[in-house]
Amino acid sequence: xxxxxxxxxxxxxxxxxxxxxxxxxxxxxxxxxxxxxxxxxxxxxxxxxxxxxxxxxxxxxxxxxxxxxxxxxxxxxxxxxxxxxxxxxxxxxxxxxxxxxxxxxxxxxxxxxxxxxxxxxxxxxxxxxxxxxxxxxxxxxxxxxxxxxxxxxxxxxxxxxxxxxxxxxxxxxxxxxxxxxxxxxxxxxxxxxxxxxxxxxxxxxxxxxxxxxxxxxxxxxxxxxxxxxxxxxxxxxxxxxxxxxxxxxxxxxxxxxxxxxxxxxxxxxxxxxxxxxxxxxxxxxxxxxxxxxxxxxxxxxxxxxxxxxxxxxxxxxxxxxxxxxxxxxxxxxxxxxxxxxxxxxxxxxxxxxxxxxxxxxxxxxxxxxxxxxxxxxxxx
Amino acid sequence: xxxxxxxxxxxxxxxxxxxxxxxxxxxxxxxxxxxxxxxxxxxxxxxxxxxxxxxxxxxxxxxxxxxxxxxxxxxxxxxxxxxxxxxxxxxxxxxxxxxxxxxxxxxxxxxxxxxxxxxxxxxxxxxxxxxxxxxxxxxxxxxxxxxxxxxxxxxxxxxxxxxxxxxxxxxxxxxxxxxxxxxxxxxxxxxxxxxxxxxxxxxxxxxxxxxxxxxxxxxxxxxxxxxxxxxxxxxxxxxxxxxxxxxxxxxxxxxxxxxxxxx
Amino acid sequence: xxxxxxxxxxxxxxxxxxxxxxxxxxxxxxxxxxxxxxxxxxxxxxxxxxxxxxxxxxxxxxxxxxxxxxxxxxxxxxxxxxxxxxxxxxxxxxxxxxxxxxxxxxxxxxxxxxxxxxxxxxxxxxxxxxxxxxxxxxxxxxxxxxxxxxxxxxxxxxxxxxxxxxxxxxxxxxxxxxxxxxxxxxxxxxxxxxxxxxxxxxxxxxxxxxxxxxxxxxxxxxxxxxxxxxxxxxxxxxxxxxxxxxxxxxxxxxxxxxxxxxxxxxxxxxxxxxxxxxxxxxxxxxxxxxxxxxxxxxxxxxxxxxxxxxxxxxxxxxxxxxx
Numbered sequence: 032x033x034x035x036x037x038x039x040x041x042x043x044x045x046x047x048x049x050x051x052x053x054x055x056x057x058x059x060x061x062x063x064x065x066x067x068x069x070x071x072x073x074x075x076x077x078x079x080x081x082x083x084x085x086x087x088x089x090x091x092x093x094x095x096x097x098x099x100x101x102x103x104x105x106x107x108x109x110x111x112x113x114x115x116x117x118x119x120x121x122x123x124x125x126x127x128x129x130x131x132x133x134x135x136x137x138x139x140x141x142x143x144x145x146x147x148x149x150x151x152x153x154x155x156x157x158x159x160x161x162x163x164x165x166x167x168x169x170x171x172x173x174x175x176x177x178x179x180x181x182x183x184x185x186x187x188x189x190x191x192x193x194x195x196x197x198x199x200x201x202x203x204x205x206x207x208x209x210x211x212x213x214x215x216x217x218x219x220x221x222x223x224x225x226x227x228x229x230x231x232x233x234x235x236x237x238x239x240x241x242x243x244x245x246x247x248x249x250x251x252x253x254x255x256x257x258x259x260x261x262x263x264x265x266x267x268x269x270x271x272x273x274x275x276x277x278x279x280x281x282x283x284x285x286x287x288x289x290x291x292x293x294x295x296x297x298x299x300x301x302x303x304x305x306x307x308x309x310x311x312x313x314x315x316x317x318x319x320x321x322x323x324x325x326x327x328x329x330x331x332x333x334x335x336x337x338x339x340x341x342x343x344x345x346x347x348x349x350x351x352x353x354x355x356x357x358x359x360x361x362x363x364x365x366x367x368x369x370x371x372x373x374x375x376x377x378x379x380x381x382x383x384x385x386x387x388x389x390x391x392x393x394x395x396x397x398x399x400x401x402x403x404x405x406x407x408x409x410x411x
Numbered sequence: 412x413x414x415x416x417x418x419x420x421x422x423x424x425x426x427x428x429x430x431x432x433x434x435x436x437x438x439x440x441x442x443x444x445x446x447x448x449x450x451x452x453x454x455x456x457x458x459x460x461x462x463x464x465x466x467x468x469x470x471x472x473x474x475x476x477x478x479x480x481x482x483x484x485x486x487x488x489x490x491x492x493x494x495x496x497x498x499x500x501x502x503x504x505x506x507x508x509x510x511x512x513x514x515x516x517x518x519x520x521x522x523x524x525x526x527x528x529x530x531x532x533x534x535x536x537x538x539x540x541x542x543x544x545x546x547x548x549x550x551x552x553x554x555x556x557x558x559x560x561x562x563x564x565x566x567x568x569x570x571x572x573x574x575x576x577x578x579x580x581x582x583x584x585x586x587x588x589x590x591x592x593x594x595x596x597x598x599x600x601x602x603x604x605x606x607x608x609x610x611x612x613x614x615x616x617x618x619x620x621x622x623x624x625x626x627x628x629x630x631x632x633x634x635x636x637x638x639x640x641x642x643x644x645x646x647x648x649x650x651x652x653x654x655x656x657x658x659x660x661x662x663x664x665x666x667x668x669x670x671x672x673x674x
Numbered sequence: 675x676x677x678x679x680x681x682x683x684x685x686x687x688x689x690x691x692x693x694x695x696x697x698x699x700x701x702x703x704x705x706x707x708x709x710x711x712x713x714x715x716x717x718x719x720x721x722x723x724x725x726x727x728x729x730x731x732x733x734x735x736x737x738x739x740x741x742x743x744x745x746x747x748x749x750x751x752x753x754x755x756x757x758x759x760x761x762x763x764x765x766x767x768x769x770x771x772x773x774x775x776x777x778x779x780x781x782x783x784x785x786x787x788x789x790x791x792x793x794x795x796x797x798x799x800x801x802x803x804x805x806x807x808x809x810x811x812x813x814x815x816x817x818x819x820x821x822x823x824x825x826x827x828x829x830x831x832x833x834x835x836x837x838x839x840x841x842x843x844x845x846x847x848x849x850x851x852x853x854x855x856x857x858x859x860x861x862x863x864x865x866x867x868x869x870x871x872x873x874x875x876x877x878x879x880x881x882x883x884x885x886x887x888x889x890x891x892x893x894x895x896x897x898x899x900x901x902x903x904x905x906x907x908x909x910x911x912x913x914x915x916x917x918x919x920x921x922x923x924x925x926x927x928x929x930x931x932x933x934x935x936x937x938x939x940x941x942x943x944x945x946x947x948x949x950x951x952x953x954x955x956x957x958x959x960x961x962x963x964x965x966x967x968x969x970x971x972x973x974x975x976x977x978x979x980x981x982x983x984x985x986x987x988x989x990x991x992x993x994x995x996x997x
Contacts, residue, residue, distance in 0.1 A: 038480075038481075038484065039605060039608070039609065041481070042481075042484055042485070042488065042600070042605045042608070043602065043605060045481075045485070045600070046488070046599065046600035046601070046602070046604075046605060049599055049600065050599045053599065056890070056891065057890075057891040057892070057893060060893075061893070078601070079599055079600075079601040079602065079603075080601045080602030080603045081602060084602055093602050093603075093606060095602075299965055299980070299981070299982070373985075378984070422810075424810045424811060424813060425811070425887070425945070426966070428968060429810060429813050429814060429968075431814070438810065438814060506788075507779070507789075507791075508782070508783065508789070511783070530775075533810070533811060534809060534810060535809050536791075536792055536807075536808075536809055536811075537791050537792070538770075538775050538779070538791055538792065539778075539779040539782075539789065539791055540779075541779070542776070542779035542780045542783075543779045543780070543782070543783045545780060546779070546780040546783035546784055547783060549859075550859065551747075551748070551859035551860055551861045552747065552780070552859075552861075553747070553776070553861065554772075554775050554776040555772055555775060555776070567864070569867060570772065570776070571772060571930050572685070572772040572866075572930075573690075573771060573772055573832075573929050573930060574930075574931075574932060574933070575923060575924065575926065575930070575931055575932060576866055576867070576868060577866070577867040578744075578745075578863065578864075578865070578866050578867065579863075579864040579865050579866075579867055580746070580861055580862060580863055580864060581861070581862050581864060582859065582860050582861040582862065583859075583860045592913070592917055593913075593916070593917035633821075634788030634789075634820060634821050634823065635790075635818050635819070635820060635821070636802075636818075636819045636820060636821045637818070637819045638816050638817070638818050638819075639816070639817045639818075639819075640809075640814050640815065640816050640817075641814070641815045641817070642813075642814065642815070642968075643808070643812070643813070643814070643815050643970065643973060644973065648960075648972070648973055648974050648975055648976060649962060649972040649973070649974075649975040649976060649977060649978035650976065650977050650978065651967075651972070651977075651978040651979070651980060652977060652978065652979050656981065656985060656986065656989055657989060659979055659981070659986070660986065660989040660990045660992075660993050661993060663961060663977070663979065663990060663993075664990065664993035664994060666938075666959065666961060666977055667881070667905055667938055667940070667961070670937060670938050670958065670959040671880060671881045671905065671907075671937050671938035671959070
C-alpha cells in the first residue's frame, strides 16, 4: 500500500497551486461581491491544460485520471472556491460523454472544452425534481427524425455560459421501471426555443454561473440522444460516481484553506496578552481540523484512484462525498469562529469559505442521498 | 543557440518562522516548503524565451539531493529540454567555489552558447556561483542582467546598477550571465509541460564520476571553517505599539504629526 | 606592515558611498590589528578623486589607463590582479555592489582566494578572519570563521558601515602601472541607460508611504494612496512591487532604486531586505507595519505595528480624515 502521490502528480499539484495562488486571490472579492467572473481566467487555465485532464488524448485531453482532475480541483478551491468552481465546472458533462457519448459527439465537443473554446453543462434538477431524479418531467418526444424537448431546469451550473448542455429528459413516462423512463440529450444552446436566465443571490461560489433554463419546442436530431434511449437514470448514476469525486476535492481544498487561514490568524492575533494559537482551545481546534482533513483526503484519494483503476464502488464514493463535505463545513465554521468579527466580513477569505461550504452538502447528491447509498450497500 | 541554466532548490522563507538546529549550523527545514530559487526561475524563463526565438536546446543543471529533481522537472515543464542532477553527496558544507567546481565539471562538456544562473540564491545569498563558473570556463560574463539582445555571435545585455541606472555591455559568445529578478514574467507550468517531462530522463551524476576529490569540495574543500547561525535580535529598534487597533492608530497618527509636521 | 586593500568605487566621476564605508571598516580593523589601509583607484582621468581618498587611508594607489575609463570586468580583473600580486594585502575589500558583485567571484576564482561576499561585519583574531553575514533574506545571522589564509577577498554590504569616515590621515598617492591588457575576453562597455522620466521624485518627499509585497495585490494600492493623500505623503515601494509593475520603477526605494531620507518613512508590508534598508534607513523616523513580528524591518524601525496592513490602513486614514 502506497499513500504517496507520484512525482508527476506532485508536479500537477505544484503547477495548479502556483497558477491558482498567483491569479485567484486578487480577483476573489470582486467576483464574490459582484457575482461576476472574468472568462480570461478560464481561458488561461485551459491554455495551461488544467481543464478536463481526464479527457482522452484522442480528444486533445491529457488522458490522465479523475484523481489528477481532483488534485487540480483541490488546489483551485483552496485558492478560492468561487473562481475554482467557475473554471473547473466548465467540463461538467464531459464525464458523461466520455462514458456514453457517440464518437461524433465526443469529437465535436471534447476538444473544444480542453481548448477553452466552449463550455459544457449538465441540466438535471427541475423545480419539482431534486434528489428524486425520477420525477424529472422535461419531456423529449420523437417526431420523425428529431427529438422535440419541452420543460424547465433549475440551478444549472454554467446554464447561461455553456455552448452545449446535456439535458436529463423523460422519454418513456409509462415504463413500469422508474429507472427506464429517462434519457440524456445533447442540446447546443443556440437551438431555437432554448432560454436561460442567470440566478442571482447565491450564498456562495458567486463567481460561478448558475441559471434556470426553459426549453420550448427545442428540436434536435436523433443523433443528439446520448447513448441508449431509456438508459438516462443509470447513466446519471455512473456520471455522479465520477463527478462526486470532484466534490470531495472541492471540499478538501476548501477545508485546507480554512485551516491555513486559521493558523495564520491565530498566530498573528493576540488576546489576553498572548497569540490565540497559544491557547489550548485553539490548538485543539487546529488539531481536529488537520486530522479531519487528512481523513477526508485519504478517503477521496482511495475512491478516486479506484475509479481510475476501473473499480466503481458507489458506496465508497458516497462516503467520501458526504464526509469531505461535512469536514469542509466543520472547518469553515471553526475558521470563522477563530476569526471572530473579522470572519463575518466578506473581505476575509474565511467568510467566502463559510458561505461556499454549504453547497457541498447539497449539490450532486445531498448528504442524505449519500447516506442512503451507503446504507443500501450495507443493509441491502 | 544552446543554453545551460544552473538552478537550485531553496526553502520558502518569506512567510516562515525559521528555527535553528541544536548545533547552530543549519536552519530546521522539516516544515518548510521548497521551490526553485526565485532568481533561477527568471533565468529558466529567459533561457526558454531565447530558445523559442533562436532555436536550440536548454539544459538545466542542479546540485542537490533526490528531491531537488523537482526543480529540474519544473524547468523542463517550462520548456527546458535536458536536465542533469549532480548528487549532493560529498558536497555537504561546500562553499560557493566547491559548488561551482561541481557544476563546472558537469557542464564543461555540454556544448553551449550561453550559460545562465540566477544572480543570487535566496538562502545563502553568496551571489558567487555564476561568475566563478564563468571564470572556470574562461568565458566572458555579465552579472545582474535585466535585459538581453542576441546578436551575430555576440550578446548585448543591460546590467542593473544602483540608483535606478543600468549599463549596456556586449560580449562575444559563449558567455555567462547571472539573471536579476524582474527581467521577464516567468510562465506558469502547464499540464502539457508536465507531460512532456515524462519522456525526458534526468541525467544523474556525482562527485566521483565528475572526478572531484574530497579535498576539493565539501567541508574539506571549503574556505569556511565553521558557521554559527543565530536569530537576529528581534525589533531591537522598533517600539512595538500595542492596544486596540484604534489605540494603535491613534498613537501612530500622533507620531506622524509630531515627526512629520502634518497639520 | 600588512595591508588592507580597498577597491575605491566610483561611477561617472563620483566616488560612491561604499568606498568610504569600506575605508571606515578597514581603518577600524586596521587600528585594532596594526594594519595599514590602502585605497586602490582604478580609472582614467581620476585626479580629482584621489584627493578625496587620501585623508581616509594610509596610501592611495592610482592606476590610470584609458581602458579603465568605465568599469568593465575584463580590465578590472586584470588591474586588481596586478595590484593584489604587487601588494600582497591580507584583506582586499570590494563593495557588494553592481561592480563588486560583478568582479569579486571571478577574481577569487582566478587567484584561488577565499571569498566571503555580502559581509556586514568583520573581525580578525590571530590572522584568522571572522565575518558576519545575513542569510535567508535577513532572517538569520551567520557568523563565519574562515580557515587560515595569507589573503582574503571580502565584499561588504552597502550601508553596513558608516560612510562618515574620519579624515585624519594623509595618505601618499602612488601611481602603479597598468598591466598589458592581454587576458581580455571581449566584454565592451557601451554606455549608461538612465532611468525613464519620473512622475515624482520620491527622494524629495518629506513623508513617504512605502508599500511592499505585503500589499498583496494592486487593488490594495488605493488604500495606501488614500492614506498618503490624507497625510500629504508621497507613495513609494520596495522591489517586488516595482518588479510586478504595480508602481513605476522610479518609485522604488533601495539599492537598485533610490536612496531616500524623509522625515517620516512608513513601511507597509515591507519585510526589509537589506537592499531596501540601504535605501531608507537614514530616514529620521521609520514606522513599520508588518504581519510578521520577525520581519527584519522592525530591527531598524523606530515604531512598529504588528498587524495586517489592510486592517490598519483604513483606521489610520480615518484618524487624519477626522481632523
